[in-house]
Amino acid sequence: MPELPEVEVTRLSFASRIAGARIISAYVGKPLRWPMGVEVQQLAGREVCAVRRRGKYLLLDLDDGLLLIHLGMSGSLSFSGLSSALGKHDHFELVTSQGTLRLNDPRRFGAVVFAPSEDSTVAQKLLGKLGVEPLTDEFEARSFHESLMRRHSVIKQVLLAGDVVVGVGNIYACEVLFLAGIRPTLRAERLSFPRTVKLHAAIKKVLTRAVEQGGSTLRDFSNASGEAGHFQLEARVYGRAGQACQACGVPIKMIRQGQRSTFFCPTCQR
DNA sequence: CACGGATCCTGATGGC
């Protein structure tokens, strides 16, 4: 579910509402991806100062330490002042003076981890190898090209790996490669600089547009205020196998790459 | 060490 746009949209939907809140209690249900690294009682009394994002991680800055939250495949957050019963898949909850933050995650690939600081070993183990943020000026075409030239895997896999550029998941990798006219099976090292420039621009454009549209709601994603996204309506290739390419009319193809579905236009993408 | 495949988990969907 959540790629960079969905995580960013989630952040924007509750960051200002939770900022300055005092944690009253915390709850951890069924195990998520990793142990949280702190007893839940130890969170009570701490203040949530700000909410940042790094790649697909949300970083809740506390007055002492921080919480890293990852939504995995099926996770979504809600932040509400209204109280309601915990649902079957609500596996983490933070009750604060300004509302309750809940993680709903049926598949439990998500994670909530406490780290004493961003530089700590536990935080760096998760964040240390992440690539550049695509929606900042640090993401620059020339260094992007240099990184790609060192990679021997196919370009789709390199985008998904997240150690060159973060936040591009399966939907947006397909969409970005379509927009750039690049075939997903092309080896990264084979991309010319001009084509890398197109790819660089496509990543910025698609992710920015997806954030503006509130992310993609394929099945049940919603932001922390419960609102669905609309970018899926603008998808050109993802989930459109067999349908006519909107640019050339040829049927969109679906292939498997690294146990993920890849969608592309065999004519428009070379 | 860089790469590709198996793996964690639950639910929805479609064919039989």
Place this chain on the structure above:
DNA sequence: TGCCATCAGGATCCGT
């Protein structure tokens, strides 16, 4: 309220 196989937005681990 049928059963089984397949697929799903992610990322780590393990063998080569």
